[in-house]
Amino acid sequence: MERRRFxxxxxxxxxxxxxxxxxxxxxxxxxxxxxxxxxxxxxVTRQFNPSVDGWKRHFAxxxxxxxxxxxPEIYDSRHAFFESSHLPVxxxxxxxxxxxxxxxxxxxxxWMWSMPCNVEEVVKDHPEWFVVNRKGESATxxxxxxxxxxxxxxxxxxxxxxxxxxxxxxxxxxxxAGVHFDYIRFPDVILxxxxxxxxxxxxxxxxxxxxxxxxxxxxxxxxxxxxTDPLKLADPAESDAWRQFRYARVRHLVNDILIPVVHEHxxxxxxxxxxxxxxxxxxxxxxxxxxxxxxxxxxxxxxxxDWIGEQTKLQVxxxxxxxxxxxxxxxxxxxxxxxxQAVETALKAGASGVALFASPLMREEHWEAFAKATxxx
Ligand SMILES: [Zn+2]
Numbered sequence: 001m002e003r004r005r006f007x008x009x010x011x012x013x014x015x016x017x018x019x020x021x022x023x024x025x026x027x028x029x030x031x032x033x034x035x036x037x038x039x040x041x042x043x044v045t046r047q048f049n050p051s052v053d054g055w056k057r058h059f060a061x062x063x064x065x066x067x068x069x070x071x072p073e074i075y076d077s078r079h080a081f082f083e084s085s086h087l088p089v090x091x092x093x094x095x096x097x098x099x100x101x102x103x104x105x106x107x108x109x110x111w112m113w114s115m116p117c118n119v120e121e122v123v124k125d126h127p128e129w130f131v132v133n134r135k136g137e138s139a140t141x142x143x144x145x146x147x148x149x150x151x152x153x154x155x156x157x158x159x160x161x162x163x164x165x166x167x168x169x170x171x172x173x174x175x176x177a178g179v180h181f182d183y184i185r186f187p188d189v190i191l192x193x194x195x196x197x198x199x200x201x202x203x204x205x206x207x208x209x210x211x212x213x214x215x216x217x218x219x220x221x222x223x224x225x226x227x228t229d230p231l232k233l234a235d236p237a238e239s240d241a242w243r244q245f246r247y248a249r250v251r252h253l254v255n256d257i258l259i260p261v262v263h264e265h266x267x268x269x270x271x272x273x274x275x276x277x278x279x280x281x282x283x284x285x286x287x288x289x290x291x292x293x294x295x296x297x298x299x300x301x302x303x304x305x306d307w308i309g310e311q312t313k314l315q316v317x318x319x320x321x322x323x324x325x326x327x328x329x330x331x332x333x334x335x336x337x338x339x340x341q342a343v344e345t346a347l348k349a350g351a352s353g354v355a356l357f358a359s360p361l362m363r364e365e366h367w368e369a370f371a372k373a374t375x376x377x
Pocket of ligand 1: 130131132153154155156213214215216217218219
């Protein structure tokens with residue numbers, strides 16, 4: 001412990017270069033310096049809602065096991081679990097857990113769903129804010145895969161403002177370390193290979209019912225930029241311009257509309273992101289994040305643990321602002337023996353730490369194995 005603390009103090013003195021990487025210029029306040037010791041995160045799913053004593057025990061266990069930062073799910077596209085004035089509030093769970101987490105020395109980052117919106121009044125009053133697929137079907141009426149896949153369109157000003165309002169409300173909460181964007185993307189045009197059987201589908205190419213967004217605003221803006229209506233493209237999947245347009249739409253929302261609000265309130269902006277980012281139009285390597293938490297849930301991609309390292313390495317190299325990468329791992333995909341191997345693989349590949357999905361899925365033997373892994377210097 002003493003040695004780690006010492007390294008941390010020495011490490012924070014470095015300026016200009018951190019671990020051989022250039023500090024980006026866009027936001028000197030937060031990004032740019034990689035942590036000197038690994039940092040460990042854990043998502044906390046909304047279904048986990050014990051008594052105050054239960055929370056205390058859970059946070060103590062996390063802290064003892066090496067977790068530094070928690071990501072409680074406080075907006076699930078339907079209900080807010082914080083004091084919101086524009087979303088239906090289920091309970092102010094965030095206010096309850098903030099002091100308890102703080103007592104254990106845990107950072108708290110508010111995990112919010114970004115683009116899906118299942119707030120009934122919004123769906124009813126503003127159907128035009130939602131994405132439309134290549135068949136002309138709105139996600140409000142024919143959501144892809146599952147009923148909750150009602151995504152807002154990042155091109156729609158009303159949708160942008162709706163998401164920004166949630167981010168602003170969260171950014172203003174005292175004691176919160178950051179805002180964590182989840183589902184900050186389009187619906188999957190192609191699902192990860194390991195998940196397709198679950199939905200009984202084979203996606204060997206981009207099919208129109210899963211391909212978004214062809215709403216009037218996206219069509220108009222793309223036509224203004226390129227002279228072509230995307231609906232008239234012979235093969236939209238082959239159009240680099242159309243793909244780039246959609247990456248840029250999400251990037252604009254993240255970089256120009258949401259992150260500035262978070263930073264204005266001196267908080268960290270992080271996101272849960274995809275390794276197969278092309279399929280969700282999420283070019284997150286170009287975002288101004290303070291940290292990225294790629295969801296490297298290997299079994300969904302029919303891969304082995306080594307793949308976590310391969311993906312981590314790729315993403316560390318790709319991240320344009322050189323912000324830290326925390327490899328997200330899916331607890332239920334491991335037996336306890338494999339947990340330390342996953343952590344080690346990620347760190348060796350250049351991750352600044354690991355993020356656990358999710359703390360309620362961790363069994364006792366998982367925590368024990370994780371604790372051992374996090375104590376390795
Ligand atoms: Zn659109």
